[in-house]
Amino acid sequence: MKVTFEELKFFLEEQFPQGAAYGALEALGEGWAEMTLAVEDDHLRPGGTVSGPAMMALADVTMYAALLSRIGLVPLAVTTNLNINFLRKPVAHAPIRARATLLKVGRTMGVGEVFVYSDGMEDPVAHSTMTYSIPPEKYQN
Template identity: 80%
Template sequence: MKVTLEELRAFLDEQFPQGAAFGSLQKLGDGWAEMKLAVDEEHLRPGGTVSGPAMMGLADVTVYAALLTRIGLVPLAVTTNLNISFLRKPVAHRPIWARAKMLKVGRTLGVGEVFVYSEGAEEPVAHSTMTYSIPPER
């Protein structure tokens, strides 16, 4: 693993301060990460469900964190593709959390997947796969 939990938290605060709106980093390992988002009114859609953009943002930043455990603190690694399936309705006013793992990390691309859960539920509320572009080393 190329980065610790504390190093990655500090990096995200400095390089991606708007990322705090998408959740907080909870756990980290070699090629995986977990994040949590405290759901409040700004994340809800009519009908009392968590919005798709809130779940996508959480998923995206979680995969980014998982990728950085493998490539180090690279600010310009960017999402090039994101596919998400919404599987069931999340519980309103309960945190959602995501667990991402990298499926493959090469020289120029990283592919990961993430499951999003509603706190207290066993079944995932969303599943996403995404690809990140890794900038060339200088």
């Protein structure tokens, strides 16, 4: 792993402070990450379900964490494609958690998938695939 859990947590707090609104880093490994979002009223949409943007944000920042575990602290690695399928209604006010796994990492791109779960439910509530652009070394750090 190119970055430790503690290093990534500090990096996200310092360089991506708005990310705290999207979830908290819970676990990190070589090419994978897990994050949790405490669902608040701000995350709900009419009908009492967690909004799509809240689930997408959690999935995106979780994939970012997984990618950084592999490539190191590269602030300019950015999402170039995000596809998400909402599979079932999450439990309102229950935390949602995401697990991102990298499928492939090259010199200029990383591709992975994220499953989003709602506490109290066994099956995933969303599944996402993402592509990240990795900048050339001269633009890293």
